[in-house]
Amino acid sequence: MRLRRFVTATLALTATAALAAGTGVVPAAADEALPVAPGATLTVTGNGYGHGKGMSQWGAEGAARQGLGYQQILAFYYPGTQWGSIGGKVSVLITDDTSKNVVVAARKGLKAQQVGKQRKLRLDRIRPSAKRWKITPMPGGRSKLQYKTNRWRKQGVFAGELQFTAGRQPTRLFVPGGSVEYRGILRSAMPTAGSMDRDTVNIVPFDLYLQGVVPSEVPASWQPAALQAQAVAARTYAAFEQADAPAGRHYQICDSESCQVYGGYSNEEPQTNAAIQATKGQILTSGGAPAFTQFSASNGGYSVKGGFDYLPAQADPYDRVVAHGNIGWKAPVTAAEIQAAWPTIGTLTSVQVLSRDGRGDWGGRVTSLRLTGTAASVDVTGDDFRSELGLKSTWFVFDGTPGSARATTVG
Numbered sequence: 375m376r377l378r379r380f381v382t383a384t385l386a387l388t389a390t391a392a393l394a395a396g397t398g399v400v401p402a403a404a405d406e407a408l409p410v411a412p413g414a415t416l417t418v419t420g421n422g423y424g425h426g427k428g429m430s431q432w433g434a435e436g437a438a439r440q441g442l443g444y445q446q447i448l449a450f451y452y453p454g455t456q457w458g459s460i461g462g463k464v465s466v467l468i469t470d471d472t473s474k475n476v477v478v479a480a481r482k483g484l485k486a487q488q489v490g491k492q493r494k495l496r497l498d499r500i501r502p503s504a505k506r507w508k509i510t511p512m513p514g515g516r517s518k519l520q521y522k523t524n525r526w527r528k529q530g531v532f533a534g535e536l537q538f539t540a541g542r543q544p545t546r547l548f549v550p551g552g553s554v555e556y557r558g559i560l561r562s563a564m565p566t567a568g569s570m571d572r573d574t575v576n577i578v579p580f581d582l583y584l585q586g587v588v589p590s591e592v593p594a595s596w597q598p599a600a601l602q603a604q605a606v607a608a609r610t611y612a613a614f615e616q617a618d619a620p621a622g623r624h625y626q627i628c629d630s631e632s633c634q635v636y637g638g639y640s641n642e643e644p645q646t647n648a649a650i651q652a653t654k655g656q657i658l659t660s661g662g663a664p665a666f667t668q669f670s671a672s673n674g675g676y677s678v679k680g681g682f683d684y685l686p687a688q689a690d691p692y693d694r695v696v697a698h699g700n701i702g703w704k705a706p707v708t709a710a711e712i713q714a715a716w717p718t719i720g721t722l723t724s725v726q727v728l729s730r731d732g733r734g735d736w737g738g739r740v741t742s743l744r745l746t747g748t749a750a751s752v753d754v755t756g757d758d759f760r761s762e763l764g765l766k767s768t769w770f771v772f773d774g775t776p777g778s779a780r781a782t783t784v785g
Contacts, residue, residue: 399741400732407726408772416707416725420770421735422693423700424670426678427685428452429607431592431600431671436695438597447603448658450692451677452667454684458659460613463558464583466636467625470549471574476509476562478538479546479553486519489535489561497521501529506548509536515568537561542582544639547574556638557582563624575625576638584609584650585642590635591669594643601649604669608634609650610657613664660684672700674769676734687733700766704773707763712745715762720749725772728753739769 410416429451437447448455478484484507485494497507504521512518517536519529537559538545544555558578565571576583587608588594588601611634612627619626629636658665660682668680675694679687694701709722726744730737740756756768 399729400737401729406772406775407724408775409724410709410722412709412721414709416709417773418705418707418765418770419773420674420703420705420765420767421672421701422670422674422767422769423672423703424767425668426670426673426676426739426767426769427680428666428668428670428677429603430673430677430690430693431604431669432696432698432700433673433690433693434603435592435596435600436692438599438603439695440692442599442692444599444602444606444653447599448606451603451607451669452658452665452684453686455658455660455665458657458662458664459655460580460609460657460664461655463577463579464612464616464627465561465625466576466578466583467628468547468549468554468556468560468574468576469628469630470554471547472550474511474570474572476536476538476560476572476574477548478507478560479548480504480506480521481540481543481545483540483543484545485539487537487539488517488532489537494539495519507538509538509562509572511562511564511570511572513570515564517562535562535564537577547638554638555640556586565624573624576629580609580612581650581654583612583636585647586636586638586640587612587634588646588650589643590637590641594645598645598649598652601646602653605646605650605653606656606658607667607669609653609655610659610664610667611669613657614666617664672698672767674701674734674767676738676769678731678739687731689734703766705763705765707765711763713747716745716747716752716754718750719745719747719752722747727772727775734769736769736771739767741768 434447482498484497486497487494501521503523506522508520510518516531516533518531520526521529539559542557544557545560546553546555547560556576558576561575562572563575584605588605592604615627627633658667665684666682673690673693675690677688677690712722724746727740728742728744731739731741742753742755743759744751744753760768
């Protein structure tokens with residue numbers, strides 16, 4: 375690790391002691407305070423994209439280009455984990471379907487089924503002229519099944535939840551603003567028993583789910599070993615979320631960046647499907663359970679310590695093998711934006727980095743800052759500052775402070 379050149383010897387000793395104690399937080403240099411003129415725009419320079427814990431996706435691609443196989447890549451990013459396997463299905467909340475209805479396109483083999491019942495209605499045989507089918511919630515936890523030709527017509531009302539399935543063939547789900555195809559089951563799920571509220575939940579075998587995840591997370595044109603590493607990390611992450619989901623909840627994982635991005639059959643690509651098949655069912659475990667395999671686009675060259683021993687803070691020699699836009703990125707931050715996010719400070723007069731994690735350029739990632747204005751000062755975390763202002767990561771420096779022009783290197 376190499377700290378900023380202008381850090382004093384005393385501060386360097388403090389940093390060493392803090393890191394040895396495992397706190398991962400060191401004081402920033404005294405001259406990291408930057409005066410701000412009224413209405414000014416600050417420029418921020420940074421490294422990395424995302425939380426930086428676990429696997430760097432760009433790092434996995436860099437490692438693959440240097441000849442590492444997917445098992446070696448995963449061993450580097452999740453040291454101490456073991457290999458395991460998983461099968462079965464996973465239930466995914468489809469966040470784009472914000473309506474209470476589930477509307478799908480008619481297709482050959484489409485069936486409707488009451489949840490918990492064996493009988494299935496073969497819809498293309500019952501109503502061969504139907505163009506669309508819809509499940510609508512009814513009072514008392516009931517569900518109405520409708521079909522559309524020139525207008526919507528009622529097929530029947532059923533007790534409990536209903537779902538559509540076409541087996542492993544994709545079904546087109548209509549969502550506000552468009553449509554997406556999904557394999558498996560599309561369920562009109564009740565968050566609570568008897569509720570008129572409904573969520574659309576896709577219940578799908580693990581590896582078919584992965585076929586909609588991996589190309590949503592990384593480019594399908596990447597090296598096979600990087601795609602295979604992503605497949606195992608994503609499968610393991612979903613297995614962890616499934617095991618950790620609250621009992622009785624109507625889904626186990628979501629389809630957005632809050633979990634991991636899932637685009638269904640519409641996003642599938644031959645190269646990523648091949649990577650999933652090559653690692654079929656494989657997961658990483660710790661203590662006999664699925665590991666928490668966090669990943670992000672780029673750690674910038676130094677990973678962040680996570681909540682488990684297999685998520686260490688460590689220098690990453692692979693993140694910068696391939697040129698990408700997450701090293702030395704720049705972003706404008708206006709005084710007005712800061713004042714809007716923290717209005718109690720009044721008119722912003724200065725920003726000061728108070729502490730960093732001590733790892734990498736500029737002393738590492740920002741852990742806390744002080745924002746001073748004409749009315750008050752407020753201390754905020756680096757995570758909150760990044761989130762409120764839309765920065766790529768917490769590893770940044772304000773241009774104009776000493777050392778900010780130093781080349782971005784890791785040591």
